[in-house]
Amino acid sequence: MNVLFDEPGPRGRRRIRIATVVAIVLGAAVLALALNQFAVNGQLDPRKWQPYGTWPMWKYLLNGLGGTLLAAGLVLVLAMPLGLLLALGRLSERRWIRWPARTYIEVFRVVPALLMVFMMLFALPRYGLDLPTLWKLVVPLTLNRSAQLAGVFRAGILSLDAGQGEAAAALGMRPWQAMWQVILPQALRHVLPSLISQSVGTVKDTSLGYVLSFAEVITIGKQLASYNRYLIQTYLVIALIYFVINFALSRLGRWLERRERRIGHVAAPADPGII
Amino acid sequence: MNVLLDYLPEFGRGVLTTIELTVLSFAGAMLIALVVVSCRVSPVKPLRAFAIAYVEVFQNIPLLLWLILIIFALPEIAINFDLFACAVLALSLYSAAYYAEALRSGINSVAKGQAEAARALGLGFLRTQTSVVLPQALRSVLQPLCNITIGLLMNTAITAGTGIPELTAAANAVNVITSDPLPVYIGAGIVYGLLALLISLVTSRLEKKLVIHR
Numbered sequence: 001m002n003v004l005f006d007e008p009g010p011r012g013r014r015r016i017r018i019a020t021v022v023a024i025v026l027g028a029a030v031l032a033l034a035l036n037q038f039a040v041n042g043q044l045d046p047r048k049w050q051p052y053g054t055w056p057m058w059k060y061l062l063n064g065l066g067g068t069l070l071a072a073g074l075v076l077v078l079a080m081p082l083g084l085l086l087a088l089g090r091l092s093e094r095r096w097i098r099w100p101a102r103t104y105i106e107v108f109r110v111v112p113a114l115l116m117v118f119m120m121l122f123a124l125p126r127y128g129l130d131l132p133t134l135w136k137l138v139v140p141l142t143l144n145r146s147a148q149l150a151g152v153f154r155a156g157i158l159s160l161d162a163g164q165g166e167a168a169a170a171l172g173m174r175p176w177q178a179m180w181q182v183i184l185p186q187a188l189r190h191v192l193p194s195l196i197s198q199s200v201g202t203v204k205d206t207s208l209g210y211v212l213s214f215a216e217v218i219t220i221g222k223q224l225a226s227y228n229r230y231l232i233q234t235y236l237v238i239a240l241i242y243f244v245i246n247f248a249l250s251r252l253g254r255w256l257e258r259r260e261r262r263i264g265h266v267a268a269p270a271d272p273g274i275i
Numbered sequence: 276m277n278v279l280l281d282y283l284p285e286f287g288r289g290v291l292t293t294i295e296l297t298v299l300s301f302a303g304a305m306l307i308a309l310v311v312v313s314c315r316v317s318p319v320k321p322l323r324a325f326a327i328a329y330v331e332v333f334q335n336i337p338l339l340l341w342l343i344l345i346i347f348a349l350p351e352i353a354i355n356f357d358l359f360a361c362a363v364l365a366l367s368l369y370s371a372a373y374y375a376e377a378l379r380s381g382i383n384s385v386a387k388g389q390a391e392a393a394r395a396l397g398l399g400f401l402r403t404q405t406s407v408v409l410p411q412a413l414r415s416v417l418q419p420l421c422n423i424t425i426g427l428l429m430n431t432a433i434t435a436g437t438g439i440p441e442l443t444a445a446a447n448a449v450n451v452i453t454s455d456p457l458p459v460y461i462g463a464g465i466v467y468g469l470l471a472l473l474i475s476l477v478t479s480r481l482e483k484k485l486v487i488h489r
Binding site for chain 2: 002003004005008012020037038041043107109110111112113114118119122123126200205207208210211222225232239246247
């Protein structure tokens, strides 16, 4: 029980039982209504679902998934070190390092990734910078994600007890040495769950490849649907693919968080990676 | 910069659509989130299961796919909305999952003793919630709510991918006419920044007003 409710008495328990039955009946009714809506429009026809049980179809979809994972992987590999560097810059004692880092983080935190994708697509080619399609997606997403990751890393570093840095200084370590050998190893463990939720956000971000016709899983789905006309089936299968991948990732994040807490480290609050 | 002034009406309409999308979706999302979080903290098991499923499903599938599902796939089962309503619906459903999680962590952050004390004073369920628990819960999550709202503002750009004439789409349209892209896109970026700043300012005003002195 949470803060809202007391342990229920006999009357409360009866009310909860009644509410449970009502909720189940209501849920079943909504589900039946939805299925009926599918059925009367002929969308439950096995012929329309059967293609998604065949290997050639999945081979095609997995190609798209490959594009999605390639882009997401590249963004994460590039954005993580960049984000860490930005976080260190943001915490620097030197103004000429702190301000550029801060400006970068503030700017890319509020400019939509899609606007930057369009900039890559329509603006930069005019000035002679025409990147391959994959990089037109990866570069803007990296700029965007690194700003968010900088916030995560910074929170992790600040979550450590000040005594850690002081003890390192007392042992005669230089500031960068203390950061590298004492603070970062602990901070990184603290933010591990948040990093996983950022990777969920990154996988979702790559869906913007759709506007570039980059061969990620939604683009592939669009091609499939315009070929076989099974729109609702195709997009539901793709939703399922995203769900399986991201659900597994977020479960991993939560498991790590629980483990950290059990060991006694206080994990930095996992922020849901938006988009 | 002249480009921006010459095409002020186009930009203005785009900015207005972005603001409309953000405000309407914020209202819709908060409404859905309140329902979802009420289910999540209720003692009724199927309602809790629904709330958990809602959050997982909407957080793990990209917004663009929700837009596509609502705009292109729902008509296949004879459910049609106009384009703008589709965008607001997708943005609301999607953001609600995040708002619901933030609200829940707010409720969890209220000390149990607060509710116990309220009950000991003889307050009923409703009075306990509305005058003791929820006000504290809401105040403690203002900052996360602000961040999610800025995320929502940025997410409205994604609707450009499905043909909603908001700010990002307006920037594209003006760019096609003028082929002077840099000021056009930088201008749009600055407008997004200003709108985000506005959301932060409103939040910090609220925070100052509602701060809890402990």
